[in-house]
Amino acid sequence: MRASQQDFENAVNQVKLLKKDPGNQVKLQLYALYKQATDGPCNMPKPGVFDPVNKAKWEAWNVLGSLPKETARQNYVDLVSSLSPSSEASSKGKSRANEKVHESQDIVVTSEDGITKIMFNRPSKKNAITSEMYQDIMLALKNASTDNSAITVFTGAGDYYCSGNDITNFTRVHGGMEEVAKKGPETLREFVSTFIDFPKPLVAVVNGPAIGIPVALLGLFDAVYASDRATFHTPFTSLGQCSEACSSYTFPKIMGSAKAAEMLLFGKKLTAREACAQGLITEVFPDSTFEKEIWTRLKAYAKLPQNSLRISKQLIRKNEKEKLHAVNAEECSTLKEMVLSEEYTNAIKSFLSRKSKL
Template identity: 65%
Template sequence: MTASAQRKGEYKTLLVTTKNKITKIMLNRPDKKNAINLVMYREIMQALEEAAEDDSTLIVITGCGDYFSSGNDLSNFGEDLLEILKNNGNWLRNFISHFIDFPKPLIAVVNGPAVGISVTLLGLFDIVYASDKAVFQTPFTQLGQCPEGCSSYTFPKIMGAAKANEMLLFNKKITAEEACARGLVTEVFSDSAFQGEVWTRLNAYANLPKNSLAVSKQLMRSVEKEILHAVASRECDQLLERCFSDECINAIMSFFQKKSKL
């Protein structure tokens, strides 16, 4: 998509454009490896709400720079704890619900490494295309936390319990090719051809009948929507408990101590 694309709204952490019936939501904190802070969480929800109502056929989420997203911005951990406490975790439930309930085809274009919630959410996308430079990791237990983004349900369903356990319990980092073999990624492209091939394909998809695509997606999602909302609620309850545990706080402190020595 070029600079001639119509820019949507004013965002601090995103670049949102619409062109050729495709709304592209680009995570735009490249200096922070597109780490997700509270502002970005709110802006992603806003962008999805607007995209659900606009004239676009497809919605694409991708990252600016070398990373898709490095996950939660742990530098805001203290601020996030206060927000979690104030809202009893409802903002995170609401965030996940935006993906569960999104009415149009939702496509992830994973341009580089993906960590944490940027990986777990992929189970809620309709298509995931990845560069061969992408890697995927969910280091929850390493940080004293637990899975979110409905991954405690979607990952075992997509890749089987044993492979899901490697990622969600034991923090295994996998390549794009491994993620594709496990069913988390739809297709992998060489990085040099990634943008050209993916966008050629997406532009063709965007010319399919818009309402037919939306109705078909909603029919497929309706079978599990109630389950997904229940899973997201249970995960949020556990995350709330984990975030205030000594185990989690000590793991986060240890993470920053190691980071400061690098």
């Protein structure tokens, strides 16, 4: 859920009570998010070079572009929460978040060499995502957005990167399909929004086959590196579903409408080489040297100036955030309607029947 106006006002008051100076970089972020949350996009003329303090404030605010007020408000609250252990409510909330992420066996979060790594860790289930893992990933991303790392990396344990949704998510919900139709799209919208709003460079290290939502999400990553044994498959229509994670917008933009249609409408599976040729991924590496080559590269990237990385990403992404949030909302609204259809129910039953025979 988005932060309320009261949450925002409480966070503003918490800043005044900070006992430790958070540093100029953080103070600039707080200023920019506050202005964006209250006034909207930067509407002031740029100060001259002889006014460096106000020039730095202007640049921090201006780089947020058309970021929605409610998103800026949420980001402000999250940032203050990470700085305010003295606030009982904030401290408890943050403690619960860290505890849940670190206790999770299915999502493993580590941070070293300037890199926060978020790893799918259900190798026996091809790293299929459970409902609990959705929550763990969102918490991990919120923590990573304000930690000391320069970049955040997703990868998978074992042979698979991620095989998409654990279909039992839809069969374990109490209340039938009506409850699935209500809760599923709401969670999905919040989940995808976390990726859209993530402020640091986001990298996917695709170590093996990827299916469904982890593929759809790749359009929201800043770089995607893959082993040559990876494959990319989006079988949404075969399950009676529609495109998700903004792929209905990002895929045609990245690879052109015809190639995107083959994946999103007809479920064509791409090899890593094909995905690279179509622009979906950044580079392919031989599987035998993949881990060594990619982590050596990422450690070098993580040594780049952190504020410069954040600002550069904001400049690249700022004109699309509003569009991406709108696409995400439309996809989730459409999915909500489709989940209640007979076609969807039959497709899920057929899939579960095939799985039980394997």
